[in-house]
Structure formats: C-alpha cells, structure tokens
Amino acid sequence: MTGYIGNSVKRVEDQRFLTGKGRYTDDIVLPNMTHACIVRSPYAHARLRSVDVDAACAHPGVVAVFTGQNMRGDGINSLPAGWQIGDDMKEPPHYPLAVDKVRHVGDGVAVVIAESRTAARDAAELVAVDYEPLPAVVDAAEALQDGAPRVHDDTSDNLAFHWELGDKAATDAALAGAHHVTTYEFVNQRLIPNAIEPRSAIGDYNGATDNLTLYTSSQNPHLIRLLLCAFVTGLPEHKVRVVSPDVGGGFGSKIFHYPEEVICAWATRKVGRPVKWTAERSESFMTDAQGRDHITKAEMGFDADGKLVALRVDTTANMGAYLSTFAPAVPTYLYGTLLAGQYTTPNIYVHVNGVFTNTVPVDALRGAGRPEAAYLVERTMSLAAQEMGMDPAELRRKNMIPADQFPYQTPVALQYDSGNYEAALDKALAMVDYPALRRQQQQARAEGRFLGIGFSSYIEACGIAPSRVVGALGARAGLYDSGMIRVHPTGKVEVFTGVHSHGQGHETTFAQLVAHHLQIPMEDVEVVHGDTSRIPFGMGTYGSRSLAVGGSALYKAMQKVLDKARKFAAHTLEAAEEDLEYTNGRFTVKGTDRSVGFGDVALTAYIPHDYPEDMEPGLEFNAFYDPANFTYPFGTHISVVEVDPGTGLVEILRYVAVDDVGNVINPMIVDGQVHGGIAHGIGQALFEGAVYDEDGQLLTGTYMDYTMPRAEDFPMFEVDRTVTPCPHNPLGAKGAGEAGTIAATACVANAVCDALAPLGVRDIRMPMTPERVWRAINTAPGGGDGLMHGNGHPG
C-alpha cells in the first residue's frame, strides 16, 4: 500500500485506449445530433463583401447556415487575449466567424449545419462568398516595414506589442568591452503542432433546463468555460458545463479558446439540437495555433577567459493574424526571462516586437518560449566555443551557476530556486564517454566521415505559475489549481483535479500520489478530470504544471483529509491525536494494538453516531494551490550524428539525455514524456517547418508536405536523471512534459554543425533537411567540388 511513489506503475488509462474504448470528442454521438462544416477563406487577406447562403440552405439535409454577421447580431464578442504585454498592446477583435475581413487562409466565414457530415460538406461548397482580395504580408520583419499591408484596419501598423527586459545600458557597455563577441542571426521557424487527434467540439443545448454542455478536445475546460461565458457569449457560467473527454494529444495547441467552440456553443441554441464539428487534418493545419516563428539577432560577449559578460537579443515574433489566448506571453515572459540559461551571464538585455501578419495565429507550442530561448543560448554557446577554439562542454562548465549559489537571481527577473548543473553535465559526459567520443570523431574524420557531437545544457521555467507574479506581468488569469478528495462512506476515494491529462497519465500518477499518502490501495482511488460540473475551478494542463501545481493542490487536500481523519480516529480510540501514528492505513495508539483503519474512519464520518462534538460529518476536502514560484527543471543532452555528404542525410547515432525534474512519482511516465519531448525537438531541428508563400497560401498544408519524424528517424534514446527536489512545493516536483523539447533542438543542430565544422560550415537554417545540409556542404569554404563526386558514405 505504501511505496507507490517512485514506482513505474502501469497505467490505468491503457485498458480503454488499447481496446479501442477511448472516448474522444468525435467518438461521442448524441441523439438528434447535427454536423457542422465551416466555410473558410481561401485568401490570406480579403475584404468580405458578401456571404450568400441561400443555395446552401436549400441543399438537402441542411438545417441552418450562419455567418459572422448573424453571430455579431446576436451579441457574440471577440475571442480574448489572455495576457496584456506593455501598455500599448493592440487587441483588434477576433470574431469566431469573420465579419468584415478575412485575415488568414482558413479564417472562418460561415458555418453550415446539416443532418450529416457529407451533407454539411456538400452544402458548404454552395455558400457563395464575395471576396475582394487584398495584398498579404507573411514575414514578420516585412510586416513592420513602411507600406506593408495592414492586417487590421483599426491599428496604425502591424506592431501588436513591443517588450523589453534587462539593463540595456549595462549590456551595451559590457558587449562593447567584451574580448570576444559571437553574433548569431537566425530564424526559429514556425511549427505546426499536429496532435494526431484533430480538434473537435460538440455544443449540446437543453432548452428545457436552459443548460448548455460543450464537449471540446481541450487541455483546460474551466478556462474555456470562463472565456466562453464571461468574454465571448455572455452565457451565465453556472448554466454551462464544459467537458473535455479523452484528448488525443495537445502540446499546447488545445489550450486556446477557438472559434469553433463558440460556434458550436452558439449554434446549438439556435437550432435546438446538438451541433458537432471535427476538423479535417488540412483544416487543422490552417486553424490550430502554430508555434515559434521568431527572427532573432543574438550577441553573446565573453572575456578573455571565456566567461560570459553579456547577452543582447533582438527578436521579431510573428503573432499571426490575431492574438491567440496565451500568445503575447510566449515571446516575452516565457522567453526573455530564460536567456540566462544555466549561466552566470551578468548583463542581459532583450527586446521583442510582436507582429501581426496574414498567417494562422501563433501561440504556445510545447515549451512555449523556452525552446526559443534554449535554442538561442545553446546554439550561440556552441558557435562561440567553435569561434574561440574551446571545447563546448568546457565552455559551458566554466559559465554554469555553481551548485552553492542557489537561490540564484538572474538579470532577467527569474530567481532559480535550486539546481546542480555540473552534476547533470558530468553524468551526460560519462554516459557518452566524451573523451572516447572525440577520439572516435577524429578517427571518422580521418576516414572522410562526418561525425558530429552536439550539446544542450538547458534550463526551463515551468510549473506555471505564481498568480500574483504573473498578474503583475500582465496575465489576465491566475495560474493556481484545484484538488479535491472525496472519501466515500466505504473508504473508497474519488480525486477531482483541475488539470487535464491528454497523454500524461494522471489517472495513474495522481492515484499513486493519493494512495501513497492516504495509505490505501491504488485500486480504491479513482481520478476524475475534464468536467467543469464535477471539478472545482482549475487551469488545466500545459507548461509542465500538472504535478507541481495540480499535484500540490491534491497534497494540501490530503492533509486536510488526514487531519480530520486523525481527529475522528482519536475520538473513536479515546486517545489524544498526538498519541496516534498512521501506518499501513491504520491509526494506532502508540505502544498498543488498538487501532482503527481508514475505511472505518470514513464510515464513522458518514454514519456519524459517535464523533467529535465540535466537528461535522463527512470526509471531503478541496484545496487550491497557488505556487510560490516557477519550477526550474534543467539538464544536459548530448547527441551524436553522422552526416552523409552525398545526400545531406543526418543520421542520429546516439541521443543521451540527463534531466532533473525534481522528485519523480512514476519513472516510466517521466521517461516517456522525455522521449516524446525529444522527438518534438528533433522534429524542429531536422524535419518540420511551416511554409507560406508570399500570398499567404499555406504550402505545407497537409501531412504530404509537412514532414514529421517517423520511427525510422530515431534511435533508442538513452535517458537518465539527477534529482534536485523543488524546494517550494510539497511534492518537490518540477515538471517534465516539455524539458525534452526545450533541450533537443539545439542539441541536434549543434551536432550537425559540429560534424560539418571542418568544412567551414557555420550554421544551417532549420529544418536541416538533406537538401539544406547538402547545399551547406557544397557551398562551404572547405566543401564544394571535391564532395560532389565524393565517397558518399551510407552512414
């Protein structure tokens, strides 16, 4: 019964997923249900002159067709942005269906509601939209230039916000006086999240009770209910239930409040029947919030010994056509504050412009700002090592914050609570036998082969977030969470958590946590998540927060349960509370064999014939937990790659990860999160990238054109851990969901460039596709003709 924590307990949720009994939103069928198909703009930028729905309405099977004007006419408001960045952030409206203009390919214009999916799709083609195409702007830097097409008419230009952090004067001076400055100008390319489950929503209005249920594939149902009710529709919050059933992956893309949620919630009231919408994949491509898309110049200054003296960063961040829910925070507070990395850089200054363009909105994607920061710091460090003729591991070690310097106040607002960066670095170096690896590389070079070793010593800030702190920084929501423990009369326990598992295994790990502390069997614990009518307000799962924040809330609730249980037990045993010890699920009077079990205490609480005078019956408590700080996972990843000069193909020979995520509840699940995170990060380095043409057409609009990694692209990963518990939450947990992604992109990018360094290749634009690698080799100072006929090693 005890000993659940730290064990790789097999997952509870697997039973239904493995037998095809998962319940994802599109699996849900309601009586009398209709199907919605959304008419979307094929233009990136156009005035909406008219939308003629007559032909569509007349199509067999069509129940109704609605436009943006219909929704506005009913008082439906704009989707809100959840962070205010700077005093003059522009927030032009974002209506669920466009009213006057469409601003990206895929922007919704009308919705057809029909008896079947096919009828809806057929009728959608009959909606006659009169567009007046306008010039589009796609690149964020171009969008800031004079004369660029203006995405929003009611703003003077395309600058959504600007932001800065750090001491500019001190940083400028330190850079000017630096012995060596490495300058790196690069693009952190736009990514498309592509969770394998497309987004889906069902609006189900009950006219008799005036209650609305919205099923949605969301990572945070409570937040959706709040935004839907308070900001967009005005529906009373207590009459709306939002249910996120099984969700097939999110990676951030299912955090945001999307137009389709509003459309389904509104349309069901209009037609008096359930309305279901499920994205087709090519629709997901043009509507799911996309990620990254920064244009950056980084300047890193060192003294003569290779110690960092300054980092200056200028970033232009593409926001897309509208500000999505989290979007303004991603290239600012979740990015600029991580630019110290693991290092003692004394002077840092960052300036960011957030820019509107005629592309799909950009928002948080696995790591959300921290991968962008880690890529910048870790790629520049490796470049600097190369330029200064230093070993990249030693340059990092020289600059790492020593283990005895915590808590460590960085020059970019964050105070790191705990860490031992050198220990993780040393562990990773030992795992690869670094000296032997460099000898192997020398040997390979002598044979004309291109072996590369890449490092990434990352830090991240997650477990979001302390509400007062983020509120002061412009967040419009608190980032606490809820945990409720309901003990039933027979001693069985239901756990209600405000976070929402979409692959992370909370039904297992939270049951482990509760069973461990309440000292009852795991089979007696059921974890409930994803239903606003059952669960106190919580903020959902993202930002590697579920255990650190959600789990801590549960811990607090458990303490309340155990305190009351102890009082009841003391009464039953006619002993003082302090004379009781609780072991193996029983309260025992010390030094005697008189005891009462948890189950009996529960029964006493619910059949309260004999219980303390000053207490109430029942045994059920909720707790809200607002973290005191972010948490700071860290680690070092090392990758070994071989590049085939004849084809430009990069083969990953080894990938080693040492991560410190604090205390671990279920090692198997944490490792799984690290594997998946690494896959995402490597995806960015070698495979993925959203491409728009100059007219704003999304060229990478399906899986045919947007490459994601497959099983053959990876080796087995080698993962290990150091454990530095988080000092400020009761679980000592830091969060593990994003760490792999944050580390991996720079790790592999560094390895590829290390492989090609002898040829004089300095950098390759991501994704480092075979073509780009091949071109880099053949245009490099040390490459060219000799390699075009070269002994292309199969690798």
Added chain:
Amino acid sequence: MTQTIHLTVNGAAREAVVEPRMLLVDVLRQTLGLTGTHVGCDTSQCGACTVHVDGVSVKACTMFAVQADGGAVTTVEGLAANGQLHPLQTAFREEHGLQCGFCTPGILMAAADLLNRTPNPSEAEIRHALEGNYCRCTGYHNIVKAIQHAAKEMHSMSMEPMPTGAMTEG
C-alpha cells in the same frame, strides 16, 4: 444513391447501407459504432485508421466501404479474443507504448500485421514497418520496445498468426 454491403467485422456478420463515396473508416465509426479506429489525417499518412481486411493491414481512410463488401475486417476492438487481451495489448501496457492513445489502435494493427509476417523482427524491421504510422507523443521508443516484447511473448506462446476474424464482440 446507396447500396447495401455485407462485411464480417471482428467475427460478426454486419451490413451497412452506404454511399459509394463513403470510406471504410466512416462506416466502421459512424454506421457500426466502432469508434476505436481513428481518423487523424486526410492524406493517408498518419495510420491511425489502420485495420485488417482479409488478413492484411489496410488504411481504412483510403478504402471505400464498397471495396470491403464481402470481406472480413478486424479492428482494434477485435484484437482481444475471448476476453483475453492480445499479447500486443499487454505488451504496450507493460512497456508504456502509448500516451494519449489516439494513434494506438492504428499502431497495434500495423504491429499485428508485422508480427503475422515477421514473427521475430529486428529493431530496424520494426521501425521500418511503422513507416505508415505517426505518433506525436512517445518518440516511438516505447512502441518499439512494446512490439519487441510482444514478439517474444508470442514466440514463447507459439502463437498462430492472427486469424482474419477473431471471435469477439463486433
């Protein structure tokens, strides 16, 4: 314009009235209520819709329902037999070969097909056999381990290749 097709699905005789343009995956999910087979894309890349038709793995999104007329279809719901999980299912649980579960039915069916053809595959063969499937959660690491685990189990059980219509609930 519809027609009636007859299929054996997971061992049970079923019939459905379909339009010619209807995909097999839509018949399974919508008409027959077997929502274990998933739709993850619209270009036949993701493999979440993988089922077996007449003993061979097929992407149900790239097959018209009428093409399956008269055939035997096995979906993930038909993997377990007589209330017992298939070794692949137990192996995936043992090895944490799934996270969100959405790609899992397709991966299980692709893996079952692999093990039918190659009972003792190497790591490279496993990874290659998954070339038609995407997983966004696991990085494939534990999926490969799970398939290796299942292969070993099935070898030691001397399992016959999976029949085309397992006797279980339809």
